[in-house]
Amino acid sequence: MKRHYEGILKDLPVVLLMGGPGKEREVSLRSGAAVAAALRKCGARVSDLDVAGPGFSLPADTRLVYNMIHGTFGEDGEVQAYLDGLGVPYTGEGAAASRVAFDKIESKECFARAGVPTSAWFTLRRNEPADWKFPCVLKAPRQGSSVGIHIVRSPEEIPAALEDCFLYGDRVLVEEFFPGRELTVGILGSEALPVIEIIPNEGFYDYDHKYTKGASEYHVPAHISPGATAAVQSAALAACRALSLEVYSRVDILLAPDGSLNVLEINTIPGMTETSLLPKAAAVVGLDFSALCEEIAGLSLQKRSP
Numbered sequence: 001m002k003r004h005y006e007g008i009l010k011d012l013p014v015v016l017l018m019g020g021p022g023k024e025r026e027v028s029l030r031s032g033a034a035v036a037a038a039l040r041k042c043g044a045r046v047s048d049l050d051v052a053g054p055g056f057s058l059p060a061d062t063r064l065v066y067n068m069i070h071g072t073f074g075e076d077g078e079v080q081a082y083l084d085g086l087g088v089p090y091t092g093e094g095a096a097a098s099r100v101a102f103d104k105i106e107s108k109e110c111f112a113r114a115g116v117p118t119s120a121w122f123t124l125r126r127n128e129p130a131d132w133k134f135p136c137v138l139k140a141p142r143q144g145s146s147v148g149i150h151i152v153r154s155p156e157e158i159p160a161a162l163e164d165c166f167l168y169g170d171r172v173l174v175e176e177f178f179p180g181r182e183l184t185v186g187i188l189g190s191e192a193l194p195v196i197e198i199i200p201n202e203g204f205y206d207y208d209h210k211y212t213k214g215a216s217e218y219h220v221p222a223h224i225s226p227g228a229t230a231a232v233q234s235a236a237l238a239a240c241r242a243l244s245l246e247v248y249s250r251v252d253i254l255l256a257p258d259g260s261l262n263v264l265e266i267n268t269i270p271g272m273t274e275t276s277l278l279p280k281a282a283a284v285v286g287l288d289f290s291a292l293c294e295e296i297a298g299l300s301l302q303k304r305s306p
Helices: 025-041 078-086 095-102 104-114 155-168 207-211 226-242 277-284 289-303
Strands: 013-019 045-051 064-067 121-125 136-139 149-152 171-176 181-188 191-200 216-219 248-255 261-267
Touching: 013 025, 025 045, 025 289, 064 078, 064 289, 078 095, 095 104, 095 261, 104 171, 104 226, 104 261, 136 155, 149 155, 155 171, 181 226, 181 277, 181 289, 191 226, 191 277, 226 248, 226 261, 248 277, 277 289
Parallel strands: 013 045, 013 064
Antiparallel strands: 121 171, 136 149, 136 171, 181 191, 181 248, 191 216, 248 261
16 A cells, blocks of 8 residues: 655654543553554654543644544544644544444444445333344444443343443444454545454454454455455445545444345544554555554644644
């Protein structure tokens, strides 16, 4: 893949945000440390900042905020709105697009309007009746890293799954179960990176499988046909357009044996350690970790230039 922003970070004062108050704090700290090292390798003057919420201050000479806060506060539009108020450029999507992408219910509604393939669903509030069909998938709509996700196969499993999901909000997303291969597609600007297949050792790609070494196998690129690859990449790009995403992201998709697709969700601040999925895909097309971080910075600065 052609590099467009090589050298853009040279001597640039950058503040690296990481941590945050959510369930993904530890993952964010790992991503932040890796990205900070990569930015320094590119020549940036980096200040690390572990934040738990709004109210933090930035050095007066800050030219770019590199946001590596996964999940709550960092990925849901809150920190973006705060930085907009400060008038400082930052990486990734803006406040409105981040908020929609972080909410699985709002994302589903956008996918449906745009014709993006996604499984049937309904939403549920506490004590509301439902027409259950098994198996199904219950999701807390505003969490990342598979927090608050349950595959339910019988009525007996519903109460515990609902109790956990309602810990994170007053609505639950209930999806029709869609059997398929677990794929993910990194998006950089308007280009789709190679498709990755994720093969958990057992069950589905939950929090433990994401962050436990050896718990999952990855095929980069995925062992699927050229036609299926093109269809998956096209669906990923269509999903990003449906949510007005323009900088970078990672789209999670299921591929059924008959070739049908189910776009699950879009991560607007995906994991960014050197062993994370987005960097794995970028490496296949010639972007090493530092180059990927630099391209994300360049795309973000271009989007927010006056």
